[in-house]
Amino acid sequence: MLSHFLLMVVYALLVSTFFTCLWRRERRAQIVLFLQLFFGMVGGGLIVAWLMYPFPPGPPAPIP
Amino acid sequence: MPETASPETPTAPPPSQDAPAVRPLPAAQVVMAVALAWLVPGLGHVYLKRTARGLIFFALVMISLGIGCSLQGNLYRPMPPQWLTYLATFGEIGTGVPYFVLRYGLHYEGQQEAAGFEYGTAFLLTAGLMNLLLVLDAWDIASGQKE
Numbered sequence: 001m002l003s004h005f006l007l008m009v010v011y012a013l014l015v016s017t018f019f020t021c022l023w024r025r026e027r028r029a030q031i032v033l034f035l036q037l038f039f040g041m042v043g044g045g046l047i048v049a050w051l052m053y054p055f056p057p058g059p060p061a062p063i064p
Numbered sequence: 065m066p067e068t069a070s071p072e073t074p075t076a077p078p079p080s081q082d083a084p085a086v087r088p089l090p091a092a093q094v095v096m097a098v099a100l101a102w103l104v105p106g107l108g109h110v111y112l113k114r115t116a117r118g119l120i121f122f123a124l125v126m127i128s129l130g131i132g133c134s135l136q137g138n139l140y141r142p143m144p145p146q147w148l149t150y151l152a153t154f155g156e157i158g159t160g161v162p163y164f165v166l167r168y169g170l171h172y173e174g175q176q177e178a179a180g181f182e183y184g185t186a187f188l189l190t191a192g193l194m195n196l197l198l199v200l201d202a203w204d205i206a207s208g209q210k211e
Contacts, residue, residue: 011183011186014124014127014128017120017124018121018124018194021121025211
């Protein structure tokens with residue numbers, strides 16, 4: 001359950017379904033919006049992760 | 065021969081086939097819908113006879129809440145002088161009754177050392193913010209601004 005990618009996909013799934021039900025009524029429009037939101041979030045997350053790849057990780061943040 | 069509009073011609077647009085007539089409810093029912101929507105996720109929509117959507121919203125918010133708790137996310141409380149905790153607390157109290165059940169019934173607080181702490185906090189905050197949007201949606205539906 002602690003896979004970063006799995007958690008990101010589950011989060012995107014929940015949020016996409018929520019906004020699809022909130023903003024659209026027709027089935028076709030719902031499917032289109034769901035796919036846009038879901039793949040936008042997952043794809044956007046992967047792109048941001050790829051862009052951050054060259055940066056050094058640095059030391060772990062101290063627990064306050 | 066050009067057509068001319070007669071005085072008897074109706075000017076109102078024809079009603080949509082799939083959308084029910086949108087009319088505002090009395091103020092008391094608007095307040096009731098908003099209060100129910102905040103107290104229990106989706107209950108405002110059930111009260112407004114959007115039962116299927118209300119159940120879907122309830123499931124989505126509770127799943128998000130459950131994942132957040134299983135990851136030991138932070139259930140915020142105001143901690144002066146950290147003023148951002150007030151904002152985060154407001155966001156999580158948006159969940160309604162489940163927040164208070166977790167806080168005072170189950171004495172849940174989260175575990176900062178847990179591996180999923182940050183993710184869990186994101187899920188808990190998202191649950192609260194989703195329900196705040198549902199409150200606004202219930203307000204719009206009840207006041208006739210939305211179908």
